[in-house]
Amino acid sequence: MSLDLERVELIGQELAIHWKDGEETFLSLETLRRACPCAACGGEADAFGRVHRPPVQYLPGSFRLEGFVPVGGYALQFRWGDGHSTGIYSFAYLRRLASSANE
Numbered sequence: 001m002s003l004d005l006e007r008v009e010l011i012g013q014e015l016a017i018h019w020k021d022g023e024e025t026f027l028s029l030e031t032l033r034r035a036c037p038c039a040a041c042g043g044e045a046d047a048f049g050r051v052h053r054p055p056v057q058y059l060p061g062s063f064r065l066e067g068f069v070p071v072g073g074y075a076l077q078f079r080w081g082d083g084h085s086t087g088i089y090s091f092a093y094l095r096r097l098a099s100s101a102n103e
């Protein structure tokens with residue numbers, strides 16, 4: 001299954017993602033930032049499915065979204081208010097994140 005974006009909107013403190021298959025994903029900016037998949041934030045699970053997160057220092061601007069750019073047609077890269085922008089969020093990861101956040 002290939003995922004494709006229709007459009008992305010920032011609504012207050014939430015990101016609304018509209019997918020081409022008609023699904024909608026809502027994620028709070030805080031959830032999004034805390035799930036940052038870059039190496040420094042340690043968002044990826046190990047071979048046993050466990051996620052080991054190093055302690056991450058968040059700043060007042062950490063949960064403010066400055067902007068985002070599409071990456072290679074399969075992911076979004078967010079730029080945060082504290083200058084952090086190394087996390088590449090694949091579309092599949094964003095969808096998975098939203099379903100686990102809403103459980």
Ligand SMILES: [Zn+2]
Pocket residue numbers: 036037038039040041042084086087
């Ligand atoms: Zn990160």
